[in-house]
Amino acid sequence: MLPDALIPDLQTHLKTVGDIHHQDLQAGYGEVYLPYALARKYPNAPKEWIWQYLFPAYARSVDPETKKTRRYHMDPSVLQKAVRQASLLAKIDKHVSPHTFRHSFATQLLQNGYDIRTIQELLGHKACPELVEGT
Secondary structure, eight states: OOOGGGHHHHHHHHHHHHHHHHHHHHTTOOOOOOOHHHHHHSTTGGGSGGGSOSSBOSSOEEOTTTOOEEOOBOOHHHHHHHHHHHHHHTTOOSOOOHHHHHHHHHHHHHHTTOOHHHHHHHTTOOOOGGGSTTO
């Protein structure tokens, strides 16, 4: 579902995030939080690239429980503020939030002939019988 036009930017972003992770490892950090059972089963996993956040926080912080310094995911408010700023620059006189994109995505899929159950799955929802025709 990812447009081909976004792939180069995503690859560049992944390279940047990989560089940040490598720098964190070199500085003695680079761990992410994993649920206890998973961290216990795979003790090296918290430092492995595959477990790192796609959108990491700008700075590391100290976990209040474990006292370990880690880099968490970017706070959702960062994206919310960026979307708000973009909507102001675009002179959109309506409320716009990241959630707006979910509605736009679903609308486009409906217009392109996707069925509601597929759209619900793509958006992470369970099928809602009252929205599906014939049920």
